[in-house]
Amino acid sequence: MHPAYNDLKRRLAEVDDLTSAAALLQWDQQTHMPEGGAEARGRQLATLQRLAHQKFTDEAIGELLDDLTGESAAWPYDSDEASLLRVTSREYARATRIPADFVAEVSSHAATTFSAWAVARPANDFASLRPKLEKSLELSRRYADFFPESAEPIDAHIANSDFGMTAASVGELFAQLRTELVPLVRVIAECPPIDDAPLYQHYPEDAQLRFGEEVARQLGYDFQRGRQDKTHHPFATKFSVNDVRITTRLDEKWLSEGLFGTIHETGHALYEQGVDARLEATPLALGTSAGVHESQSRLWENLVGRSRAFWKHFYGPLQELFPTQLGEVPLEAFYRAINKVQPSLIRTEADEVTYNLHVLLRFDLERALLNGELAVADLPEAWNGRMEADLGLTPPDDRNGVLQDVHWFDGFIGGAFQGYTLGNVMSAQFFAAAQSAHPEIPGQIETGRFDSLREWMRANIYCHGRKFTADELLRRATGGPLSITPYMAYLRRKYGELYGL
Ligand code: ZN
16 A cells, blocks of 8 residues: 555554544543542543644645545545545544634534533523523534535534535425424324323333343344443443443433433444444544444334334343233334334434434524524524414423523534434334344344344444445445435334324
8 A cells, every 4th residue: 555545544543543442532531430520530531632733734634635635536536545545634634624613613613501500400590501502503504604505504513413414405304294293293182192100110220231141142242342331421432442331321210211321322332333433543443424333223222122022022021021020011012112202302312213303493493594594592482482383382491492492502503413314214214124134133133132233233224334425325235315215214114004094
């Protein structure tokens, strides 16, 4: 290989070492760090992140990328070399447009806004956050100004998490989805409610943790290259292809929280553990976008983990573990309970059918804020109006409304929500493609075998890391562009049967 290529890889590995070290400090911060460590940890993280940014935006990297551009004509598009050059050039061009003092301004504003939100949310105090939110909006628009080719300000933010998507493409897909979902939710809301009381009993934490780890292991999560810890907010993180960790949160009074949270994070981790080891320590050794990442967590959590087939295998062991809680609850009643649909106020607790309406609302509001069509002062009212229109509920206060998610209160406004719904939509499209290649998948799941499904995901998605954009992956893996058709078909089939529609 060209000497410039080796030099580029060496420099990128150093950047990766710094960002991985920062990720490890963040993991520690949320799992084991004593409270007293907070101040120094903030400083250490800022130092590592600044060094990583400096190293990545070094002019020497730009020169190496230029040198290699001439060479690369001979490299096949899907080769590791061409992909590394393509993705690194894209990231380098984006990163070098942002002045360092702007980055510093955003990060210090983000830190004070986050602390203020942590106090204001429990106090239900939107008014005190309003000036900070207005500043966040101004910074978010200034960020977009660095990308004047964008059709809308939010496009610059979407490109950071779901590269290749725009407000126009996402907005059109979401509008189609909303047209289908709102009436479906309304019809289900009129059906007799499903009894989910069996899930709300006392479930001792240790037993929940053991069961969750056993499920993760059987799904294919490799504990030789990972581990699970408890945190306040569950997440998955990676320091290397061979060290991908998950965390979970358990509620002794509600089984679903820990169980489906663990399966969700396992899905993220299967993706990262499945990235080809050849891509280690390069910008390609990551999931490709927020949407594709979420497609994997949601696929394993919902399409697999909330399916009847899955529980034909796992319900016996769960009953044995919790005989007093579930011994008398038939499989079918349990299956119905874990799939209960009920419009609710909080996104993270929403069921599969109503969940996306929470995301669509946030996406539309942040897009309107950035376009200057909605003022921060009018945000709570706009939020409540849309909740009423889509879910038939009005939040009693802002704590259960506009203040519930951290996403608008830790830096920019824009680009952080669409991935959740893109992921749900993609999950069904990928699952349908896997199943048509391997019709035996549902039968295998009933017997606790997940290898055909996981191997299809590994070969078509995981191994490529960030070599391809979400759109490229979808076309390669499923033969077509992103579409809501498989997702809506899945929801109608499953919930049509559950609710007798
Ligand atoms: Zn997730």
